[in-house]
Amino acid sequence: MPPALIIFLIATPLLLFGARAALPGIPWKRYARPSSWVDIGLIALGAAGLVLHCVAMFYPSLIETIPGTGGYIQAVDGMSTASIVLYIVPAVIVLAGLRRQRPLALTLVAVTLIAVGVTMYDGGPLNVHLVAITAAALSLAFTTALLVLRPQRTGDRAAPGHAATGR
Template identity: 60%
Template sequence: MPITLTAALVLVPALLFAARFLSKKLPWGKYARRSSRVDVTLLVIGVIGLVLHCVAMFYRSILAVIPGTDGYIAAVNAMGPASVVLYVVPALLVLIGLRRQRPVALVIVAVTLVAVCVTMYNGGPLSIHLVTIAAATVAIAGTAALLVKRPPDRHKPAVA
């Protein structure tokens, strides 16, 4: 994976979340929907799983520094059923975590995740796979940063 793409895959979500925290107009009130703590947790776990899958494929030596990751790295790079499961489960967690968001946003994220999966396992050109990874990154980060409202505060009583 080209280092410029890797930098962009880190920078774009960072900029989206920075914009969210710096702007009082984000998340977009008219389009945003509240997520539960469980939703946010599933989303984060799913994203971590997807990132680990990518790192195992493109930056093995970085992940190999963590003790006990050799089996995971081997399973991902074997491109067999275990690799598919290690991609699909985090992708499903992301979708479950975003399930309360606008249907169009959820469909965009789902389509990009399916595109990543198809281009990863169909033996096609790496360049197409990298484009789908970039699209999925923007879709997930954009949805999370611009549309996901914070879970309700547990300490405040609900207003009727």
């Protein structure tokens, strides 16, 4: 994976969440939906799993510094059923965390994650896989930064168009 792409994939979410912290119009309240802390935890856990899978595939020496990860690296790098499961599980966890979001955003993230999986295991060109990774990372970063609202505190009014449960 080219270093410029890695920098882009790290910088984009940082910039988006920095903009979210600095600009009052972000997240887009008109389109955003509240999530629970469990949802946010699922998104973070799934995203960490996806990043770990990617790093194990492209930069296994970084993961090797963590004791006991040799089997994980071999499973991911083996491109076997175990590798597929180790990709699908965190992807599904991310989608479970996004389940309260607008169907279009959830679908976009799902389709891009499927594209990553297909291009990873179909034996096609690496550049197509890298484009799929970029699309998935951007769709997830934009969705979480622009559309995911923090859980409402008890006593807060529900967001317009949403029940008091925040769903």
